[in-house]
Amino acid sequence: ETGVTQSPTHLIKTRGQQVTLRCSSQSGHNTVSWYQQALGQGPQFIFQYYREEENGRGNFPPRFSGLQFPNYSSELNVNALELDDSALYLCASQPKGFSWQFFGPGTRLTVL
């Protein structure tokens, strides 16, 4: 049990729609990262937030955006969904001064 929760567990959307995925971590975990994991692949870094500001981004287009809130929760928003966005989306939180990242169980997004 990592103390990181994600909602929803599963989600089905159609191409062109917008989706919001949510992550909640423990108090003091002031860094949160989001990853996309396609089937059979390793996770790919989307972006990271520290103290509510983005401080690193992977090779993902601007239609992937995020927010981090003071209560240690965060959101991943994806606009104009494409079929290739179908994947497991993982969030990971990291306490200040700690090397480990703690992963949530993920949200499985299917785009039809």
Place this chain on the structure above:
Amino acid sequence: KQEVTQIPAALSVPEGENLVLNCSFTDSAIYNLQWFRQDPGKGLTSLLLIQSSQREQTSGRLNASLDKSSGRSTLYIAASQPGDSATYLCAVRPLETSGSRLTFGEGTQLTVNP
């Protein structure tokens, strides 16, 4: 650009066998390396973390080594059990001034047969 490769992609062994999973990375400027376990359709469970200044870490039947200069890490699993069946991922964190993004390999899918 950092690239992480894991060999083999899949491995099937009988119960009780000792085994080694391999991970290689192209850029030796890393902060740390982490090994994860992932059960089908689930999130990641962190197994071991090796700081760049360390050579190895042990937890129970697991031992991970790091040779930063050659860009290699191994995960050794002793006396494998069917419950060890999962995908094992290695990930490196770069030596950057900010951020802690991880670059993952594609994983080794391990099956331990009773």
